[in-house]
Amino acid sequence: MNIIKKTINGLVSLIEGLKVTISNGFQKPFTLMYPKKKEELPKISRQCLQMNYKEGESKCVACKICEKSCPQHAIKIETEKINGKEVLKKYTFYPEKCMYCGICTEKCPFDAISWNQNFDMASKTKDQTINYKRNS
Amino acid sequence: MFESLSPLTIDILQSLLYAVIIFTALMVAALILVYLERKVAGHMQSRFGPMHVGPHGLLQSLADAIKLLTKQPQFPKNADKIVFILAPILITLTVLLAFVAIPFDETTIIADLDVGIIYILALSSLVVVSLVSAAYGSSNKYSFLGAMRSAAQMLSYEVPILFSIAGVLILSESARMTAIVEAQSGLWFIILQPIGFLIYFISAVAETNRTPFDLPEAESELVAGYHTEYSGMQFALFFAAEYANIVLVSAIATVLFLGGGTGPLLPGAVWFLIKTFIFVLLIFSFRWTFPRLRIDQVISFCWKFLVPLALINLSLTAIFKVIF
Amino acid sequence: MKTYTLNIGPQHPSTHGVLRFVAEINGEEIQNLKCDIGFLHRSIEKILENKEYYQGIPYTDRVDYLAPINSNFPLVLAIEKLANIEVPEKAEYIRVITSELNRIASHLLWFGAFNLDLGSFTPFMYGMREREKILSIFEKLTGARMLYNYLRIGGVAKDLYEKFEDDVLRFLTDLDNKLVQYNKLVTKNIIFKARTQGVGKLSKDLALKYGVTGPSLRASGVNYDIRKKIPYSIYSKLEFDVPTYQKGDAYSRFRVRINEINESMKIIRQCLIQIPKKGDFINKPPVVFKVSPGETYIPTEAPRGELGIYLVSDGTEKPYRVKIRSAGFNTLNCLEELAIGQKIADLIATFGSLDIILPEVDR
Numbered sequence: 001m002n003i004i005k006k007t008i009n010g011l012v013s014l015i016e017g018l019k020v021t022i023s024n025g026f027q028k029p030f031t032l033m034y035p036k037k038k039e040e041l042p043k044i045s046r047q048c049l050q051m052n053y054k055e056g057e058s059k060c061v062a063c064k065i066c067e068k069s070c071p072q073h074a075i076k077i078e079t080e081k082i083n084g085k086e087v088l089k090k091y092t093f094y095p096e097k098c099m100y101c102g103i104c105t106e107k108c109p110f111d112a113i114s115w116n117q118n119f120d121m122a123s124k125t126k127d128q129t130i131n132y133k134r135n136s
Numbered sequence: 137m138f139e140s141l142s143p144l145t146i147d148i149l150q151s152l153l154y155a156v157i158i159f160t161a162l163m164v165a166a167l168i169l170v171y172l173e174r175k176v177a178g179h180m181q182s183r184f185g186p187m188h189v190g191p192h193g194l195l196q197s198l199a200d201a202i203k204l205l206t207k208q209p210q211f212p213k214n215a216d217k218i219v220f221i222l223a224p225i226l227i228t229l230t231v232l233l234a235f236v237a238i239p240f241d242e243t244t245i246i247a248d249l250d251v252g253i254i255y256i257l258a259l260s261s262l263v264v265v266s267l268v269s270a271a272y273g274s275s276n277k278y279s280f281l282g283a284m285r286s287a288a289q290m291l292s293y294e295v296p297i298l299f300s301i302a303g304v305l306i307l308s309e310s311a312r313m314t315a316i317v318e319a320q321s322g323l324w325f326i327i328l329q330p331i332g333f334l335i336y337f338i339s340a341v342a343e344t345n346r347t348p349f350d351l352p353e354a355e356s357e358l359v360a361g362y363h364t365e366y367s368g369m370q371f372a373l374f375f376a377a378e379y380a381n382i383v384l385v386s387a388i389a390t391v392l393f394l395g396g397g398t399g400p401l402l403p404g405a406v407w408f409l410i411k412t413f414i415f416v417l418l419i420f421s422f423r424w425t426f427p428r429l430r431i432d433q434v435i436s437f438c439w440k441f442l443v444p445l446a447l448i449n450l451s452l453t454a455i456f457k458v459i460f
Numbered sequence: 461m462k463t464y465t466l467n468i469g470p471q472h473p474s475t476h477g478v479l480r481f482v483a484e485i486n487g488e489e490i491q492n493l494k495c496d497i498g499f500l501h502r503s504i505e506k507i508l509e510n511k512e513y514y515q516g517i518p519y520t521d522r523v524d525y526l527a528p529i530n531s532n533f534p535l536v537l538a539i540e541k542l543a544n545i546e547v548p549e550k551a552e553y554i555r556v557i558t559s560e561l562n563r564i565a566s567h568l569l570w571f572g573a574f575n576l577d578l579g580s581f582t583p584f585m586y587g588m589r590e591r592e593k594i595l596s597i598f599e600k601l602t603g604a605r606m607l608y609n610y611l612r613i614g615g616v617a618k619d620l621y622e623k624f625e626d627d628v629l630r631f632l633t634d635l636d637n638k639l640v641q642y643n644k645l646v647t648k649n650i651i652f653k654a655r656t657q658g659v660g661k662l663s664k665d666l667a668l669k670y671g672v673t674g675p676s677l678r679a680s681g682v683n684y685d686i687r688k689k690i691p692y693s694i695y696s697k698l699e700f701d702v703p704t705y706q707k708g709d710a711y712s713r714f715r716v717r718i719n720e721i722n723e724s725m726k727i728i729r730q731c732l733i734q735i736p737k738k739g740d741f742i743n744k745p746p747v748v749f750k751v752s753p754g755e756t757y758i759p760t761e762a763p764r765g766e767l768g769i770y771l772v773s774d775g776t777e778k779p780y781r782v783k784i785r786s787a788g789f790n791t792l793n794c795l796e797e798l799a800i801g802q803k804i805a806d807l808i809a810t811f812g813s814l815d816i817i818l819p820e821v822d823r
Contacts, residue, residue: 009650010650013644013648013649013650014426014649014650014651016644016645016648017425017426017644017645017646017649018421018422018425019644020425020641020645021180021421021424021425021582021645022180022421024180024181024182025176025179025180025421026179027182029179029182029184030182030183030589030592031182031183031184033184033187041599042599042600044600044603044618045599045603045604046603046604069514069515071511071515071516071518071519099518099607100607101518101607101609102603102604102609102617103514103515103518103609115603177581180582181581181582181585181586182585182586182589183585347579347580348579348651350579351805424580424581424582425582425645426579426580426649426651427575427579427580427649427651427655428578428580428651429651429654429655430655430805430806431805432488432803
């Protein structure tokens with residue numbers, strides 16, 4: 001008797017499993033057809049660092065707080081002396097060294113750098129990549 | 137024009153025409169089934185299947201076939217060349233030959249043999265020979281081990297198939313395929329032989345090396361399977377033979393248990409296709425739902441459970457046939 | 461008798477990581493097994509000696525990247541203990557909610573990977589689908605999908621956004637329905653039971669001898685959960701059970717983890733009711749941050765076992781030594797004794813059910 005009970009239980013469990021997958025087959029799929037349909041990322045998502053500008057000039061004051069607090073040394077700031085003050089000359093960000101932790105934007109007191117949602121940085125020609133580096 | 141030829145040449149031309157028809161039909165069916173399996177698997181897993189090549193991915197199988205055709209065939213160093221080349225041809229041949237004896241309608245059949253079902257069974261046992269020769273020709277230690285396991289599995293599951301078919305033969309009193317279809321005009325055999333149908337279906341899934349019995353195939357995680365050393369068109373032949381085997385097994389299940397080719401409104405051939413299609417879809421959904429069994433569990437399940445159950449089924453059928 | 465050596469190479473078809481087994485096999489049974497680790501060593505402990513305290517937190521994310529908040533927790537607690545910083549109550553509740561959400565995400569991924577080892581593909585996709593919903597919630601909360609860098613010394617980085625409670629409650633009700641389906645698909649399946657019952661029996665003595673912790677220990681009959689025995693944060697205020705089973709095989713470990721998902725859902729629901737509506741989310745330490753010299757060890761309950769950090773500080777802004785005690789290292793050692801006499805397919809099932817991931821072992 002035990003064997004018959006075990007067999008029938010086993011068969012019923014297999015049929016229940018089939019019911020789950022087959023009923024799932026008739027529902028709407030969960031995936032998106034990327035790249036035809038894209039989803040918008042939330043505004044705090046950390047994909048690429050960008051410099052903020054105000055009236056044509058960058059907000060960065062060259063205080064070098066972000067350079068000191070970056071754990072991976074991914075930011076390099078070059079300054080020059082104009083009228084006795086240190087002014088920003090060149091701000092370099094290395095996206096290959098960065099670990100996207102977000103400490104630099106938290107520590108900046110002037111809101112000069114922030115994150116944008118541009119993750120699609122692959123390109124087919126070399127000029128586009130070099131252009132992107134100059135703008136950031 | 138055809139009156140001047142002797143009857144022998146007409147016979148030869150006719151068989152040649154049938155061979156070409158079966159070959160093209162099965163190759164096209166294998167292509168369509170590969171695409172269908174990927175779509176069914178995708179929707180069961182909450183995703184789309186292939187969607188990029190052609191509208192809704194319809195040309196995906198064609199692209200795969202073209203890619204496989206243009207690959208360079210590789211021969212391992214110490215391989216036995218004749219055996220190596222013959223193995224995929226042998227397996228395709230045995231599966232194609234079995235389709236000669238299957239009735240698509242109540243009367244449409246290419247060769248209405250007196251020993252119809254026994255002939256099909258004999259051919260499906262030949263698949264094991266081609267498998268072992270594929271492994272022998274590869275001269276690879278691990279693929280040989282995998283092929284040994286696969287051969288053991290396929291040979292042990294011939295026995296329950298034989299007993300379940302014997303139950304059907306008792307009820308129909310003839311081994312001719314058209315006679316079996318005729319004997320089901322009153323009541324389908326699935327109602328008279330439910331246990332026999334279950335045994336046949338489980339053994340058929342094991343014969344075609346599909347999940348949950350696909351340990352020889354998926355052993356390629358650790359140890360190679362029997363078709364590792366093949367590439368290009370030879371691999372495509374193995375693949376197509378596996379899908380043709382699935383269609384063959386479903387077609388036999390339709391004819392033996394569901395009264396294949398008969399139905400109320402539509403012509404017989406359409407009903408045959410619909411019933412075969414249901415079984416093919418069922419075998420596909422097994423693969424994407426269940427995990428796989430270990431090899432010693434597979435063999436002990438066959439000999440300790442299926443064979444006694446098949447014997448009980450056979451004796452009960454015989455007793456009922458004598459009484460009624 | 462003659463044995464042959466099989467190399468189960470560094471690449472696996474499942475998501476355990478890079479690990480190499482060298483097995484001596486006779487026919488189908490394993491006679492001897494050796495593990496070869498070190499492919500994923502990134503010297504996290506040495507790096508942390510050269511960074512200031514707040515800079516070291518993103519590196520602990522990468523110790524166990526499937527549950528990063530649980531890996532941040534012990535470091536932050538150790539620093540706060542040595543520096544005597546108090547954490548506001550709302551921040552504690554937020555920490556516990558995100559920690560338990562991460563536990564559910566990690567167990568869902570393990571559920572998928574275990575089934576992938578055994579051969580069925582659909583539960584993997586279902587586990588990923590549920591985990592995707594958790595990652596979307598985290599992206600709106602912290603800004604990243606996987607390595608959040610969310611905990612800070614003295615609290616958390618950002619406050620909860622407006623619709624956080626609705627999102628989480630909607631996800632929890634959905635997960636309730638899906639768990640019923642997964643029980644029908646996997647837990648009661650006769651083929652799954654035949655593959656996992658009686659396989660990889662970890663006895664109580666063996667587990668205690670090697671220092672195994674976490675769900676693998678609880679499936680062998682020992683009722684030890686750090687959240688109950690040495691409570692940290694606000695776990696002493698919450699009510700939840702600790703599932704324990706007696707047999708110690710792969711099936712019991714599976715059931716322990718599925719029950720833990722249910723318990724985590726209970727904890728999250730209680731926290732969402734008890735959390736104070738208004739409050740600070742961080743108690744910011746001074747900019748030049750120095751820690752008094754001393755040493756401390758803080759154990760926490762990560763999804764895989766006990767994750768603890770031993771911190772030695774000498775009064776400057778950089779720690780003197782940080783030692784990470786991970787759960788996977790101890791569990792991997794007992795595999796060499798468990799595997800003798802098993803078949804290859806059973807070895808894969810045992811290794812999958814112990815839930816070892818290599819970044820934790822190698823650090």
